[in-house]
Amino acid sequence: MTVAIGGLGAIGAHLARALDAGVEGLRLTAIAARDQEKARRLIAGFRSTPLLVDLRGLAEHADIVVEAAPAAVFEQMAEAAIGRGRIFIPSSVGALLPRMHLVARARETGARIVVPTGALLGLDAVRAAAEGKVESVTIETRKPPRGLEGAPYLVENNIDLLGITTPRLVFKGNAFDAARGFPANVNVAAALALAGIGPERTMVEIWGDPGVSRNTHTIRVEAAAARLTMTIENVPSEENPRTGKITPLSILACLRGLTSTLKVGS
Numbered sequence: 001m002t003v004a005i006g007g008l009g010a011i012g013a014h015l016a017r018a019l020d021a022g023v024e025g026l027r028l029t030a031i032a033a034r035d036q037e038k039a040r041r042l043i044a045g046f047r048s049t050p051l052l053v054d055l056r057g058l059a060e061h062a063d064i065v066v067e068a069a070p071a072a073v074f075e076q077m078a079e080a081a082i083g084r085g086r087i088f089i090p091s092s093v094g095a096l097l098p099r100m101h102l103v104a105r106a107r108e109t110g111a112r113i114v115v116p117t118g119a120l121l122g123l124d125a126v127r128a129a130a131e132g133k134v135e136s137v138t139i140e141t142r143k144p145p146r147g148l149e150g151a152p153y154l155v156e157n158n159i160d161l162l163g164i165t166t167p168r169l170v171f172k173g174n175a176f177d178a179a180r181g182f183p184a185n186v187n188v189a190a191a192l193a194l195a196g197i198g199p200e201r202t203m204v205e206i207w208g209d210p211g212v213s214r215n216t217h218t219i220r221v222e223a224a225a226a227r228l229t230m231t232i233e234n235v236p237s238e239e240n241p242r243t244g245k246i247t248p249l250s251i252l253a254c255l256r257g258l259t260s261t262l263k264v265g266s
């Protein structure tokens, strides 16, 4: 299958390099970048040169379109990919929550929207639990203050975390509101909501924590079949401290799952 990537930052550049290095059954055919010069430098050493197109053009050149750009440009990429019936893999999952009409549109065009586990863990177990009765799903996110810097919710509420010396709870509410207030920080909460009981019922706490050096997410699920408590501690990437290094790896694993003969995990 052919793959196109929109956005060449912490996630996209890593993914592009990995695909060019070789992944069985997958070929990188197109990329879109805001900084064209940087993109050219990235692909200069590639074994096979992908086309450099704009975000909307990606869907014309690949079976699978991976969105790895800021949430602000999510809609144009999603609409083009879904409109053409592609497999659309979003990174900015929070941007999907207020746009669930895209799922109905995908049903019409034959597109698929495949949400990767991303910086989170355990979505296989959450999905399994949600086949039965689920009482509650919560996620507690702790990030070093600079990993939350610039979030619209903090700006609107005049919350400055940079000088704090003790952990501070900055948001408590549902996943829908968390994604709106922290579009670049809690995509994991959106993915959890979609795997389980939806954005209104999935509860989120966001902490600015000067005591952690990793982006740390703990999910708790109380269900009829099982009780889950899971924590992941992500090493922030050098390019973008908001993004854990595991994220492009998760998308790569997700891509492999689309073509592999042996697939592990639901």
Ligand SMILES: NC(=O)C1=CN([C@@H]2O[C@H](COP(=O)(O)OP(=O)(O)OC[C@H]3O[C@@H](n4cnc5c(N)ncnc54)[C@H](O)[C@@H]3O)[C@@H](O)[C@H]2O)C=CC1
Binding pocket: 006, 007, 008, 009, 010, 011, 012, 032, 033, 034, 035, 055, 067, 068, 069, 070, 071, 073, 090, 091, 092, 093, 117, 118, 119, 120, 183, 184, 185, 187, 188, 191, 239, 240, 242, 243, 244, 247
């Ligand atoms: N699902 C998950 O678990 C996670 C999702 N994310 C989300 O994934 C998205 C990408 O994250 P990163 O790679 O860390 O971001 P980044 O900021 O490192 O990279 C984004 C790239 O998109 C490019 N870009 C911006 N506008 C563009 C346009 N119009 N056309 C083409 N390229 C454009 C930027 O130049 C930049 O290179 C973000 O929305 C982030 O919040 C991040 C971490 C985990």
Ligand SMILES: O=C([O-])CC(=O)C(=O)O
Binding pocket: 119, 141, 184, 185, 186, 187, 188, 189, 215, 216, 234, 242, 243, 244, 245, 247
């Ligand atoms: O922990 C991470 O790497 C990123 C994160 O919270 C998100 O975008 O949801």
